[in-house]
C-alpha cells in the first residue's frame with residue numbers, strides 16, 4: 001500500500017509523458033514526479049514516435065474538438081519563449097479528395113472565432129502557388145486544395161529534449177529503465193512497476209504513456225497479476241509507418257527552403273493521407289509512406305497482439321524494400337520529375353498506438369485503482385504536446401469536461417475501423433524482404 005503524499009510515476013517520455021510531467025511539476029512544484037523511459041531523453045536515437053526530425057503542427061481538423069485543442073497548442077508554440085524556437089509557420093498545402101474536407105476545416109476555424117489565413121483553392125490556381133513546387137503532384141481525384149498559411153511543423157526531437165530538460169530542472173526525476181510489468185497490492189491496486197533488471201519502484205499514481213508498447217505491457221501485467229481486465233483488447237493497436245529523408249543539394253534547397261508542409265489526402269477506400277515536410281536545418285526534406293501496418297505476434301502462449309518488433313530499438317532502422325518503395329511513391333505523387341533524382345536516405349519505421357476513432361485514451365484504467373493511461377496518439381498526437389499534460393492532470397483530478405472524458409475514455413463505443421483511412425491494415429510479415437521472412441518472425 002502506498003501511503004502519504006501523492007507520487008507520480010510516468011512510464012514513457014514521449015509527448016504524452018513529458019507534457020504530463022511538465023504540467024504536474026509546474027502546478028505542484030513539491031510533488032514527487034518520476035519519468036521513466038528505456039531511452040535517455042537526450043539520446044541520439046530513440047524509439048519514441050515523438051522523437052523525430054520534424055512533425056506537422058496544424059489545426060486543420062474536420063473534428064471541432066481537435067481543431068480547438070490544436071489551436072490552443074499553437075498559441076503556446078507562438079507565444080511561449082520555451083516552445084517558440086521549435087515551431088516553423090510555413091503553411092500547409094493539402095490536396096483534398098474527401099468531399100467538403102477543406103470547408104469543414106474553414107467552418108471550424110470560424111466557429112471557434114479564429115481569424116487565420118486559410119482558404120479552399122481550386123486546383124488550377126493552387127498549382128501555381130509557392131512557385132509551382134507542387135505543379136507536378138498527382139491531382140487525380142483532388143477536389144480542391146486547402147491552403148492554411150498558419151500551419152507548419154516543429155523540430156520534434158529537439159523540442160522533446162528541451163521540454164524534458166526543463167521539466168527536470170523544475171524537479172522531475174528522469175530515470176532510464178525498461179519496465180517489464182506493473183505491481184499491485186493485495187487489493188489489486190496498482191502501486192508501482194517492476195523493471196527488467198528486477199528493481200521495483202512504487203508510486204500512488206502510475207501513468208502509462210508507453211505509446212505502441214502499451215498493449216504488450218498490459219498483456220504481460222495481466223498475466224503476472226491475474227487481472228485479466230487490464231488487457232487492451234481491441235481498444236489499442238500498435239501500428240508502424242515508414243519515413244525517410246533526402247538531403248537537398250544547393251539548387252533544390254534554394255527552391256524548397258520556404259515550402260509549406262504538403263499533404264495528399266485520400267478517402268478510407270484508397271488509404272491513409274501521406275505527407276512531406278519542409279527541409280530541416282540540415283536541409284533534409286521528409287516523407288511518410290502510405291502503408292500502415294501491424295505486427296501480430298504471440299506474446300504469451302495463445303495470446304496474439306500487435307507489438308513493435310522485440311529488438312530494443314524496435315528494429316526501426318531495418319526497412320524492407322517494399323516499404324522503401326512507399327517513400328519513392330510518396331516522392332513521385334508530391335514532386336514528380338522535380339524529385340526524380342533525389343537520393344532517399346535515413347529510412348525509419350515509426351511505431352504509434354492507434355484507436356479506431358483516432359481518439360487518444362486519457363483515462364483511469366478501470367481494472368485497477370492508481371493506474372492511468374495517457375497515450376494513443378493515433379498518428380496525429382505530436383502537435384498537442386504543449387497542452388496534453390494539462391488535460392492529463394484534469395483526468396487525474398476528475399475535472400476533465402464530460403465531452404473529453406467520454407471521447408478519451410478507456411471504455412466507450414468505438415467505430416468500425418473500416419471507416420478510418422489511417423487504421424493499420426497490412427501485416428508486417430507480408431512486407432518483409434523474402435530473405436528476412438524466416439529470420440524476422
Ligand SMILES: Cc1cc2nc3c(=O)[nH]c(=O)nc-3n(C[C@H](O)[C@H](O)[C@H](O)COP(=O)(O)OP(=O)(O)OC[C@H]3O[C@@H](n4cnc5c(N)ncnc54)[C@H](O)[C@@H]3O)c2cc1C
Pocket residue numbers: 011012013014015016017036037038039046047048049050051054055056057177178179180209210211212213214217240241242243288350351352374375376377378379380381382383384
Ligand atoms: C511516421 C509518423 C509520423 C507522424 N507524424 C505526426 C505529425 O506530423 N504530427 C503529429 O501531430 N503527430 C504525428 N505522429 C503521431 C505522433 O508522433 C504520436 O501520436 C505521438 O508522438 C505519440 O506519443 P506517445 O507519448 O504516446 O508515444 P511515444 O512517443 O512513442 O513515447 C512512448 C515512450 O514510452 C517508452 N516506453 C514504452 N514502453 C516502455 C517500457 N516498457 N519501459 C520503458 N519505456 C517504455 C518508449 O521508449 C517511448 O519513449 C506521427 C506518428 C508516426 C508514426
